[in-house]
Amino acid sequence: MLDANLKTQLQAYLEKAVRPIHITAFLDDSDASAELQSLLRDLKEVSDRISVTEQRGGERTPSFSLTSPGHDIHLTFAGLPMGHEFTSLVLALLQVGGHPSKLAQDVIEQIRSLDGQYRFETYFSLSCQNCPDVVQALNLMAVLNPNIQHVAIDGALFQQEVEQREVMSVPTIFLNGEVFGAGRMGVEEIVAKLDMNAGKREAEKIKAKAPYDVLVIGGGPAGAAAAIYAARKGIRTGVAAERFGGQVLDTMAIENFISVPYTEGPKLAAALEQHVKDYQVDVMNLQRAEKLVPAGADGLVEVRLANGASLKSKTVILSTGARWRQMNVPGENEYRNKGVAYCPHCDGPLFKGKRVAVIGGGNSGVEAAIDLAGIVAQVTLIEFDGKLRADEVLQRKLHSLPNVRVVTSAQTTEVLGDGSKVTGLVYKDRAGGDTHRVELEGIFVQIGLLPNTEWLKGVVELSPRGEIVIDDRGQTSVPGVFAAGDATTVPYKQIVIAMGEGSKAALSAFDHLIRSSAPVETADAVAA
Template sequence: MLDDAIKSQLRAYFERIVSPITLTATLGADEKSQEMKALLEDVAAQSDKISLKLDGGDPRVPSFGIARDGEAPRASFAGLPMGHEFNSLILALLHVGGYAAKESPEAIEQAKGLSGDFVFETFFSLSCQNCPDVVQALNLLAALNPRVKHVAIDGALFPAEVESRKVMAVPAIFLNGEPFGQGRMGFEEILAKLDVNAGAKAAEKLADKKPFDVLVVGGGPAGAAAAIYAARKGIATGVIAERFGGQVLDTMSIENFISVPHTEGPKLAAALEQHVKAYEVDVMNLQKASKLIPAGADGFVGVQLENGATLTAKTVILSTGARWRSMNVPGEQDYRNKGVAYCPHCDGPLFKGKRVAVIGGGNSGVEAAIDLAGIVSHVTLIEFDAQLRADAVLQAKLRSLKNVDVLVSAQTTEVHGDGEKVVGLSYKDRKTGAAHTLDLEGIFVQIGLVPNTEWLKGTLALSPRGEVEVDARGATSLPGVFAAGDCTTTPYKQIIIAMGDGAKSALSAFDHLIRMAPEAVAA
């Protein structure tokens, strides 16, 4: 099943396995079972430390577990871990086999010290770029702690279970049979949710940090670029990130990043983090800013975090980015992740054969409709304006699809559900005023971004759209505070523009520092 090049790579990877491991498979006569058998045979053949048993008794067919010899499996896959999940399989084999994880020593000790019994189940789709982070994190947790078990379930292969457990968005995580989380979660984020004292411990640790020369708030492309440019000046640099990578983590395909013809968001985000950590940058992940405190008599700007800690710096760079804009209509929040979705790549496979709507006629909306048309039975694209705003080539492709209807001058007014899932939506014809209702099972919202700046209101100048107002150098209305990227008034929200913004703001912050009074610089 695997080609010779991949087999060669696997042999090199598997040399890192310390302890022998066993793959125990539960297979049937179906096509997917035979594909799984071929995959596992290929994998086992690449190392004498991997053995394969075909006599598993798991109720999910096909499935397989990974265990150290003599132990029961703690990490399992129900479904074929290919596509985005192939790396999850390789990492699970390595970690169960004793290969050291790259997580921090503190996080590993925290994982080993968890008390209680934890049985995790993660529903994923092979087209979901957010799912591998969750699958890999929980597999690692299971490898480190004998009281943790995890099974990753391909929702497309187990539709009855998806239906019965009301899974309408992936990744969907269950702990001991109850919902635990939805969407991308990393190793440390999961640990923080399991360890009830994690927040207090983090606040105490952060409170002891000395003032920074430059404190970057946000870990997306703008924040990463700012941190790198600041650190290269040899000044004390810190980064607060709610999740390192930001909105890029939710971007499936990137084809306009100059000199890189094609990449994927998670891959770019990982490269950004690796580049930042190559310098002496204090990266404080899973931290959300809640208040900006203007510089006082001591000259330090303060950033208060949700956990109660406050960090200080001589200069601050705001790069908090943006998030998907909501429709703000009745029913939207009630049925979020119950039919209302924002990532067609992640959640599209869960709507196979169903009727869906896409809200938004820009590039994102039209691309989503095109992608979904190959999966679902019918797509209705709804655009508020009198015409679509997407590129002409995308519009031509969209209109060539027989299972797509396009509605323009249409305003979505309400999302309808039956208490558990979406069953339709209402919209108004903006030309005639007539009200209409569509029967459908999914709604994908693609109407642009809103800046993550609510916490800054009343502190510095914001535009009517909530963007941080900046000048040509990235300076805000507060001395010593700069801003970059999608949270600012800089036009054209693009990754490459955000990176340039971040570099510019760091250079401006450095220029501000060297022009400060000598006593302030020495503080």
């Protein structure tokens, strides 16, 4: 199952385990069970701390649970955790084997103190780059707290179960049989939903923070670069981000990041966050900014957060990024995660053998249609313009696929459903005016990005498209407030460009500080 190189790497990792790891496998006569047997044999071969017991049947087959003798751990994988989930398996083995997590100690204690009984079930797909964060978070929580159980389920392998529970996007999390959440979630976000007082405690901590020299709002590539460049100047720097990594977390393959031939979004996002934390940067995750107040008599810009707290700083860098643009038609919001999806890599496997539509004929839309064509029964690509806008090489590939239909000059006007899931859509022929109904089970929206700037309206100058207007130094219309990345008027929304713009904004903010009358306060001085 595992090649020699992977076995060698795995053997080195598992040497970090300090206690026995026992695996109980639940098998049947399927090919998937045979593959799981092969995987477990390889695991046992590379570590003498691993023992395996096999049983016939079980709640789900094939599946396997992990525990350690003398420890009350309830952690199960249903299916084969390969692809993006192989890392989740390795981490689970290490943590069950007693290797300590890098999670902050206060969060570990918060998990251990959770009362009640929590049975989590997470549906994932092996091609989903968002799923491992959820799987790894809940696996760790199951290791830390015996009241927490977690089963990670491969939705493509247990498709009948997925249909019965109407799971139409991954990751989807059930808690004690009810939907708990959908989409990427980290440990801190999950714990915050379980611990009702966590938000209030975090707000009180934020209220007590001293003003910053540079406060970065947003934790994507632009925000990370801005924070690093500011911190390297030795000034007090903070980052408030709704989710560190931003859109990069939703990016599958990155092949144009100069000097790195290939990487994946979550891996790059983790590297960005670690690089920021290598400096004296105060990172505040899960914080959504709601209002910007320009500097008053005290010379400090204020940023008010959704939890009721506020932060003050001599300069602010806005790097709030962008999100998937919606169609804004009836039924879209009602059936979001119930057939309306925005990530073909994540959710595509759930529509195996079904009919889907892709909305958008640019590179993203055509790439999505090509990927989905290998999984689903039929793809209908709908483009508003009179022709596709994707690169010619992608168009040639698309037109070569027998199960793809392309409709141009078409405007989607409604998403149809039966109350629980998508059943079709309606589009209007922009040339003739006729309306057409397409029967299908899934709709993947790929029509570009929308800047996350609604909270800045009336304070900072925005373009007609909602982008923050900046000059060649990253300065906005508000003194002391700079901006960078996909939320701004800078053309070409690319990771490498966002990083450069974030670095420039930080240098401009520092220049603003040294030219202002207020002295720059270093991080070392605050610590003293």
